[in-house]
Each structure stands twice: as structure tokens, then as C-alpha cells.
Amino acid sequence: MLIIGERINTSRPDIKRAVETKDANFIQEEVRRQKEAGALMIDVNSGSNPDTEVDDMLWLIDIIQEAAEIPLCIDSPNFAVLEQAMRSARGRALLNSVTAEKSRYEKILPICKEFDCDIICLTMDEKGMPATSKERFEIATIMMEICSKYQISKDRLYFDPLVRPVSSEQGQAMEFLGAIKMMKSLGLKTIAGLSNVSFGLPKRRLLNRTFLSMACSYGLDACIVDPLDSTLMSAITASSAILGHDNYCKEYLEAFRAGKLG
Amino acid sequence: MLIIGERINTSRPDIKRAVETKDANFIQEEVRRQKEAGALMIDVNSGSNPDTEVDDMLWLIDIIQEAAEIPLCIDSPNFAVLEQAMRSARGRALLNSVTAEKSRYEKILPICKEFDCDIICLTMDEKGMPATSKERFEIATIMMEICSKYQISKDRLYFDPLVRPVSSEQGQAMEFLGAIKMMKSLGLKTIAGLSNVSFGLPKRRLLNRTFLSMACSYGLDACIVDPLDSTLMSAITASSAILGHDNYCKEYLEAFRAGKLG
Numbered sequence: 001m002l003i004i005g006e007r008i009n010t011s012r013p014d015i016k017r018a019v020e021t022k023d024a025n026f027i028q029e030e031v032r033r034q035k036e037a038g039a040l041m042i043d044v045n046s047g048s049n050p051d052t053e054v055d056d057m058l059w060l061i062d063i064i065q066e067a068a069e070i071p072l073c074i075d076s077p078n079f080a081v082l083e084q085a086m087r088s089a090r091g092r093a094l095l096n097s098v099t100a101e102k103s104r105y106e107k108i109l110p111i112c113k114e115f116d117c118d119i120i121c122l123t124m125d126e127k128g129m130p131a132t133s134k135e136r137f138e139i140a141t142i143m144m145e146i147c148s149k150y151q152i153s154k155d156r157l158y159f160d161p162l163v164r165p166v167s168s169e170q171g172q173a174m175e176f177l178g179a180i181k182m183m184k185s186l187g188l189k190t191i192a193g194l195s196n197v198s199f200g201l202p203k204r205r206l207l208n209r210t211f212l213s214m215a216c217s218y219g220l221d222a223c224i225v226d227p228l229d230s231t232l233m234s235a236i237t238a239s240s241a242i243l244g245h246d247n248y249c250k251e252y253l254e255a256f257r258a259g260k261l262g
Numbered sequence: 263m264l265i266i267g268e269r270i271n272t273s274r275p276d277i278k279r280a281v282e283t284k285d286a287n288f289i290q291e292e293v294r295r296q297k298e299a300g301a302l303m304i305d306v307n308s309g310s311n312p313d314t315e316v317d318d319m320l321w322l323i324d325i326i327q328e329a330a331e332i333p334l335c336i337d338s339p340n341f342a343v344l345e346q347a348m349r350s351a352r353g354r355a356l357l358n359s360v361t362a363e364k365s366r367y368e369k370i371l372p373i374c375k376e377f378d379c380d381i382i383c384l385t386m387d388e389k390g391m392p393a394t395s396k397e398r399f400e401i402a403t404i405m406m407e408i409c410s411k412y413q414i415s416k417d418r419l420y421f422d423p424l425v426r427p428v429s430s431e432q433g434q435a436m437e438f439l440g441a442i443k444m445m446k447s448l449g450l451k452t453i454a455g456l457s458n459v460s461f462g463l464p465k466r467r468l469l470n471r472t473f474l475s476m477a478c479s480y481g482l483d484a485c486i487v488d489p490l491d492s493t494l495m496s497a498i499t500a501s502s503a504i505l506g507h508d509n510y511c512k513e514y515l516e517a518f519r520a521g522k523l524g
Binding site: 166167170171172173174177197201202203206207210211213214216217218234235238239241242243244247248249252253256261262 | 428429432433434435436439459463464465468469472473475476478479480496497500501503504505506509510511514515518523524
């Protein structure tokens with residue numbers, strides 16, 4: 001499981017304050033803590049203030065790369081931010097994200113191609129977010145064809161079937177899981193920013209980790225999560241052991257000995 | 263989800279002692295606690311001492327029924343125990359269990375038919391426990407046909423694909439989940455005594471609840487568990503909310519307000 005730490009996001013008040021006051025230590029400590037907790041990649045989002053988004057992103061990338069050797073997930077709906085960020089990012093980054101909307105992919109896919117990076121494909125188009133697993137899968141196949149025209153191979157793509165809140169749309173979680181299954185049957189890589197599933201309900205972490213366990217068993221490859229949520233990380237470690245992705249349950253036993261299993 | 267409480271089992275030292283000393287209060291308190299925690303049925307197993315198994319079972323059934331109105335799951339490999347227990351059990355009981363082994367089903371299925379009860383069908387035959395989901399499913403279809411000859415309809419049957427420990431047999435959990443999916447596609451009811459999945463590993467409850475969440479998302483209908491494990495019960499409640507089995511997340515919110523979500 002590719003675990004992407006979601007904490008460097010200026011929608012979080014402490015991150016926003018650290019960016020505004022250029023508190024590099026605070027950001028670098030957040031990065032170290034996420035890496036130590038098991039993050040294999042760091043998501044960076046500076047979108048809360050559109051006027052300073054580019055500058056904030058470039059500053060964040062700079063000080064994060066000073067603190068740790070870890071790939072970045074560049075998170076912005078703005079293609080100009082993605083492009084400038086890619087000029088600063090070392091090593092292979094993941095672009096977050098593109099959709100099947102022409103006005104978006106026309107600008108973003110050339111960046112992906114130029115910098116030879118991976119990219120998250122959200123399964124939505126001009127008509128919005130689809131309701132069924134089949135529609136999600138169809139959009140994924142369309143996006144795969146579009147990317148192919150830009151000479152971006154499917155190995156570069158992570159598909160996110162976009163989970164919706166179960167509080168308002170019951171049945172949607174199962175459609176999401178079904179979409180993962182269909183995508184895996186085609187050899188596609190899958191990703192989820194899954195905390196949306198629990199929106200509007202109490203004990204969100206319980207719902208998030210329960211849903212993540214299910215998604216793992218349908219073949220989820222990557223997730224954007226808070227790696228400091230130890231019960232969630234324990235669910236990922238346990239899921240890998242159960243599903244046979246963890247040879248001889250070695251990582252599970254190591255996590256247990258390190259006192260990391262909540 | 264049909265939650266069957268597993269605690270009344272003489273392989274547990276405190277239950278064994280209570281049975282030996284005829285401590286009815288202790289047993290009845292165990293039953294009340296399981297019911298209060300959400301058990302909808304109580305499993306009863308007195309098999310630790312074969313010499314007294316029948317008498318112990320009859321005594322347990324008697325005092326459990328004195329304590330609570332709750333259906334029983336009569337748990338014994340011995341057909342004589344099952345038969346005598348059924349003569350004492352009030353209301354509809356669940357027989358635990360039969361297999362596709364002729365020497366077993368020839369004796370047990372007539373009891374199921376006579377008392378018009380439900381029965382757990384373990385997907386194993388004379389060759390032992392199968393390795394793949396397909397073999398599990400094939401045994402289930404054979405068992406369905408055998409039961410049909412005894413005029414026992416498939417609505418009476420709960421199929422258990424028999425999970426094996428992930429510590430020794432990686433890949434088996436996924437075979438189990440695949441079997442659940444195949445059985446559900448045929449409209450069969452499914453059940454699991456899932457704690458076997460974590461045998462030989464530390465933090466067994468973490469593995470059990472993670473696996474149970476996965477099994478719920480593949481369509482599991484019933485489980486034999488310790489309802490006093492509040493984190494496991496929380497995972498079941500969360501799973502129902504996520505999968506749309508809990509209208510308007512009503513039970514989830516009630517459990518939250520009652521402080522039951524761990």
C-alpha cells in the first residue's frame with residue numbers, strides 16, 4: 001500500500017499559520033512525523049489562499065525537500081501551480097489530480113508528460129461525479145485512452161473512484177468498492193482519499209479505517225490519509241497481513257514489536 | 263448482521279468451572295451481558311468433556327432459557343448432543359454444524375428436518391478443507407443439493423467457507439472472501455467463525471475486526487464472535503452504516519449516543 005500523508009494542507013489551521021509565518025521548522029517536523037509513522041509520500045496542498053498558492057507551494061516544496069528524502073504528491077486543481085511545482089520537485093512526483101473534463105486534462109496532461117510523473121485520475125467528467133461503479137469504470141477507461149494520446153502509459157495512472165458520504169448517499173460505498181474491483185480487473189492502479197466517506201457523521205476515524213480495510217480487500221493500491229492516526233495505520237498493517245501482501249506477516253510482527261499496533 | 267455470541271463454551275476456563283459447579287448465576291449473567299452488547303443469538307458448546315457433554319448441554323440450555331428470550335446456536339460435532347439439545351430448545355435454533363461428509367450429514371440432517379431448524383454448513387468433505395474459493399463454492403452447491411433431498415430448503419442453510427490462519431496460509435483469507443461473494447451470487451446465506459484468521463499472531467482482535475469488516479463488504483450475513491469485544495462490535499456497526507444496511511445510519515448514531523462506539 002502506497003501511503004500518502006495528507007497533513008501538509010493549508011486548510012488545516014496550524015499548517016496555514018506555519019505557511020503565513022514561514023515557520024519552516026513546524027512544517028519539517030510534520031513531514032518527519034508522517035514519514036516516521038509510515039508515509040511513503042507527502043501530499044502538499046497550499047490552496048486555501050489562491051492569491052499566494054503558487055508561492056506557498058514553492059516554499060513548501062523547498063523546505064520539505066530540505067527535511068526529508070521523500071516523494072511528493074502535488075495537490076492543486078490549478079495547472080499553473082502543478083507546472084511550477086514540478087519544476088521544483090526532485091525525483092518522481094505524483095500530480096493530484098486530473099479529471100475527464102477536457103478543459104482540465106488539456107492543460108494538466110502535458111505537464112504530466114513533460115515531467116514524466118505519475119498522476120491521479122478522478123473518475124468524473126463534465127457531467128459531474130457518477131453514481132454507479134460501472135460509470136466510474138467507464139470514465140476510467142476513457143481517461144486511460146485520453147492519457148494514451150498524450151503518450152502517458154497506464155502505469156503512470158492512479159484512478160480514484162471518488163467515494164461519497166454514506167450519511168447522505170447510502171449504497172455509494174459499495175459502488176466505490178465495485179469500481180475498484182473492475183479497475184483492478186483491467187490491471188489499473190487505484191487510489192482513494194477516503195475520509196469523505198464519513199463526512200457528517202461522528203467517530204469519523206472508525207468509519208474511515210473500517211472502509212479502508214474493505215477497500216484494501218477489493219485491491220486498493222494507494223491512499224491519502226493521516227498517518228498519525230495510529231488506529232488507521234494499524235488497520236492498513238493488519239489488512240496487508242490478512243490479504244497476503246506481507247510475506248510471513250513480517251511487517252505486522254515488526255509493527256507489533258515496535259508498539260505501533262493500536 | 264446476525265451476531266451470535268460465542269462465550270458460552272466450556273473450552274473457556276470460567277465457563278467450564280461454572281458448568282462443573284452448576285453456577286447458574288454466572289452463566290445467566292454471561293448470557294445477559296452478551297445480549298445487552300448486541301448478540302442476537304447465543305452459541306452453546308459443552309464439548310470440552312465428552313463424558314458429560316449431553317448433560318452439560320441440557321443444563322446450559324435450561325438455565326440460558328430461564329435467563330433470556332434469545333435463540334440458541336447448538337454447537338457440537340456429536341449428533342446425539344444436537345438431537346437431545348433440540349428437544350430442550352424453545353423457538354427456532356441453529357444447529358452448528360454439518361459438513362459434506364456422508365457419515366455426518368446422514369445423522370445430522372434428519373435432526374434439522376425433524377425440528378425444522380436452521381443449520382450451519384461447513385464447506386468441507388471427506389477430502390478435508392478446500393484451498394480455493396471455487397472448491398468451497400462447489401462443496402456449498404453439493405451441500406445444498408444434499409439438503410434438498412432431505413427437504414431442507416436453502417433458506418435454512420448458513421454456509422461457512424472456513425477461514426484458515428493467515429500466519430501459516432497466506433492467500434487463504436482472499437479465497438474465503440471470494441467464496442462468500444460466489445455464495446451470495448447464488449442467494450445463499452453465509453456465516454463465519456472468523457477468529458481462526460488470527461491464530462498464531464499477536465493483537466488477534468485487531469486482525470479479527472479488520473477481517474470482519476472485509477467479510478461484511480463481501481456480503482457476510484452472520485458471524486460467531488465475542489460481543490463483549492467493543493472494538494469488534496464497533497467495526498460491525500460501522501460496516502453496516504458504510505454498506506447501506508443501516509437506514510439513515512440510525513443504528514450507528516444510536517450506538518454513538520449510547521457511548522458504544524470504540
